[in-house]
Amino acid sequence: MEKELYTITAFSENHIGLLNRITIIFTRRHLNIESLTVSSTEMKGIHRFTIVVEASLDLIERVTNQIEKLPEVLRAAWYVNDDIVYREIALYKIPINYAIDRNIEQVLREYNARLVDIQNDFVIIEKTGHVEDTEKLYDVLKPYKILQFVRSGRISISKHKKELATYLSELPINEYIKE
Amino acid sequence: MEPKNKITGAEAILLSLIKENVDVIFGYPGGAIMPLYDKLFDKNNELKHILVRHEQGAAHAAQAYAQVTGKTGVCFATSGPGATNLLTGITNANLDSIPVVFITAQVPSSLLGTDAFQETDMVSLSMPVTKWNCQVTCADEIPDAIAKAFFFATTGRPGPVLIDVTKDAQNELFEYSYKKIKSIRSYCIKPELNDKDINDAIQLIQISKKPLLFAGHGILLGNATNELKNFIAKTKIPTAVTLLGKTTVSEDDTAYVGMLGMHGNYAPNILTNEADLIIAAGMRFDDRVTGDINRYAKKAKIIHIDIDKAELNKNVKADLAIHADIKCFFNEITASLNYLSDEKWRNEFYVLHEKEEDKVIKKECFPEIGKIRAGEVIRLLSDKTGRDAIVVTDVGQNQMMGARYYQFKNPNSLITSGGLGTMGFGLPAAVGAQVGQPDKTVLLFTGDGGFQMTSQELGTIFQYNLPVKIIIFNNNFLGMVRQWQQLFNDRRYAETNMPTPDFPMMAKAFGIEGCVVSERENLNKTLDTMLKHNGPYLLEVKIEKEANVFPMIYPGKAVDEIILEN
Incomplete structure (x- = not known):
């Protein structure tokens, strides 16, 4: 499959080591990260990763799934340049x-x-x-x-209407609930 | 004087484990973890500690304990080498999705990053091989860390987690309270099964003429063997299992058609490429199952159900990918589906199986000439134990023989290293299995190579008088590698030929009974002696040196190119 430049966006809890957990997903597949930006979002405690990577679509889908699978990642999605x-x-x-x-x-x-x-x-x-x-x-x-x-x-910001705003506003305020 | 109501971080760890219903811990003490062991000294009544002989053994034992009990395994190790020794075991548990909570000690937080004595960055080291991990540097973080650890380890697709606790956090006093975790916003425990998926699945099944069900480890992990049974009883869809899914269905179920993969059974491998529908339930299309993926199941529509979304469409593209809990799936679909598979299709499996029976199984299980074969020992033990034992294997030929020739009937009665293929897994896993099921017969099938990798755990078996029956198939070879060297490297046996010690004498040094058997006429009697022996027993079986495991899908070949003999 042909390689293309993709932008992966992920929202996560703000915990030590999570950046490392995300980057090793790329390392393991011999993928080089072109650029990586991590910053806080408008929702306290939630951080946003923007990762630019050149790879095949097939690989990008799998990598995005692996990022979203991390227990402390809330959401992950990939975009082509035209989407953002x-x-x-x-x-x-x-x-x-x-x-x-x-x-x-x-x-x-x-x-x-x-x-x-x-x-x-x-x-x-x-x-x-x-x-x-x-x-x-x-x-x-x-x-x-x-x-x-x-x-x-x-x-980056996606061209889809209300994507982030709706999602984050629906999130529970507390990271976890005890019995 | 300790202030009232305050306890140390170390004690908090133990109290939290008790709250999570832990009663057994596998571990090994050392410098940084001394505060925890000191508190453990007072908790003997509630927490049983099994002292292994190497931390890798603790990890494997904790995993096997988890598998045979359905509980969460717990494992302690000290900082530095204690922690790094766990890594093989953690990785093994990760690839096989077993819930184990690893607690490693760490140097005092003031020394972090200074290359202090026995300091190692265990959080970074274990990151790629744990589902979740964290470091705790003060006592009041301990309860939440443990609550999260158990929550992540046991829910969704289970897996190992690790908490690294600094020595000062273990010693610090704080006001303790503990509550389990109910939900975490970033993490979905149970994906919702929607009606459309069930309806689509029903439609695909109803139009299929040649359906084939793959039952994987997820069915055991999702506690869904009864639901699977009901589904099969209603539909009679031929059911093949993966190595780790081996005990999802009793082998005498009429729908059971054998094991998939490189050394699986002939019929399900061949007919994978004839099926027009594959229902893959809680399995992940490992490369050892699929063979050449470009020539895999091309005639079939594929329904893939898994609780881990990342497994869907990962190796094989599904026509219908269902992200769901497997128990819910079977419940829903069994209730709404009216379908009975075609008898002619089911017969195709029996016809092919006869070929395998004739060319492979008869020769392996009922030989009349030549040296003893592993298959005949296993089949005899299967009969003698009423198919009711817990079978633990090491990795290699002994593993494939164990999986192929013991006739399993109980869920979770095969403990084997699937994803990682860890030689040396067997003996410590047998320790964990026996601790978890003290009243069951635990049979370990191992080889002369793998046994020697972790043989120090004989000390653990001796100390706790665990009545494990150890069967070493000794061919003086690393058998599986030798088989490949024979088949693909022109019999150039590079470094696979290994002289072995006197294994029964080794056992005797640990106070364990044992003997050697090399003649077929003595086999029956020797096996009876072993099974009747009250306590651990080591039996060395001298087997055919150059015996091979067949059938086999050669590397790079398609599943339907499986061969019965060389």
């Missing part, structure tokens, strides 16, 4: 003299980037978008002698 809106955020550190000497204003405007900090000897530029967008800006800024470049993992 997704972004990465990139930060670029540029020496201040280069930023002043060359026309940085035009670059910021054309690439819809922002200046987020100015220090004595450098400035920091921020851009959100797809990998191709942040990469393009990287190429444009290269002559500005980029001191540092960093890009986040992907975050």
Whole structure:
């Protein structure tokens, strides 16, 4: 089966070791994780994993099932790029003299980037978008002698209506109930 | 002075185990777990501790105990090497879905991550081989951790769990209270069976001419052998079993058609590829069952029922995948289905079975010439014990022979290492089985190789005077590997030929009776002596050196290419 880029989203309890339990599901199948973002959701105690992986659909289905099988994972689902809106955020550190000497204003405007900090000897530029967008800006800024470049993992939101909101709002408040 | 109402974490562990109806623990003490053992000293009346001779043995014994009692196995080990020695046993329980709670001790929390003496990261190490695990670093986390451990181990698809408890958490005083867990929001105990699935299943069954039912381990785990029996009684659908599903149905049931897989029976393997409907109940289409998956059951519609959603469509795509509790499924479908399988189809199994009987079984179970064969010993013991013993096997030829030739009738009366295929499983598992069922005859079928991997557990058998009957099939070979070397490597017996010690003398050193039998004329009498002996007994049987297990599906071949002889 042909390989494609998939985004897996999982919701879990916020427990030590769960990240490891999820990543070994990929390791075991010799799958490389392209990007991984973990953060808290609007519901206290629930975390969201966004994992980008290149694999066959068959494998993605099985891996997603294995993630959802973990006792402390609430839900897991996979998406192709067309199913979701997704972004990465990139930060670029540029020496201040280069930023002043060359026309940085035009670059910021054309690439819809922002200046987020100015220090004595450098400035920091921020851009959100797809990998191709942040990469393009990287190429444009290269002559500005980029001191540092960093890009986040992907975050995504599905194009289906109300998917997360309904699900999380229906969850019991307590993680577990005793007899 | 201990403040009033406060107890230590160690005592809390024991009280919590008692609340979870635990009465037996298999384990081995050591430095970090000393506070727990100190408290155990006062709880002899409520908690029986079985001191094994190696932690791997404790894990296997706890698993077998769980299988023969239906309870949860419990196992203690200290930090570091004590804990790592458990790993084979944990993995074995994980692959065979057995509920065992492992409690390992850990260095004091202030020393975590410092490479302290006997520190090892047991949570990370056990992660891929447990259903759930956690580390506890203060006493007041203990009750909830144990409650969760038992909840996860026993519900849904069962499995092993592990709690790693630091030494300071064991010693800390706190106010203890315990309540079992009723539900966890991230975890579904019992998926709901919907009417549509049942209706779809009924439709598929009703149009089928050649249905075949696969009964797997899930039926034992889901406590559904009676429900299966009712279903078979009503429909007479030919029923084949997996290795771990072997005791789901009595072998004298007219619908029983044998075992699936590489060394299973001829008829169900051949007819898997003739069936037009397969009902796979609580089984997982292991590669040892399917052979070449691209040529597997191509003529059949497949209904697959499992409580673990991740098993559905994992190895074999199902036409109807039903995520449900197997007991509910059988109850519902038996109530609404009116179907009787075609007699001509059922006869096809008998005809093929006759071939196997003639070419394989007769020669293995009733030989007249040559050395003693494992099959004849097992069949004799099957008769002599009224098919009522608990059979434990090691792994390899002895395992396949045990599964093939003991004629099982009771649920959970075969304890064997299925998924992991752990050599050395047999002897410690026999310990656990006998502790769990002290009044039953426990027969261990093992080989000269596997026995030597965990033979130190003779010490445990001696200490508790467990009347296990140990049958070592000695061919001075690692038999199954040798069989493959013969068949596929041109008889190049690389490192499979093994001189063996005097096994009965070994047993005698542990205070256990034993003897050797090598002649057929002495076999009957020797087996009687063993069975009548009050206490443990070791019988070494010198068997045909180059005997093979047949039938066999050669690696890479399809199920219907199973062969009866080389």
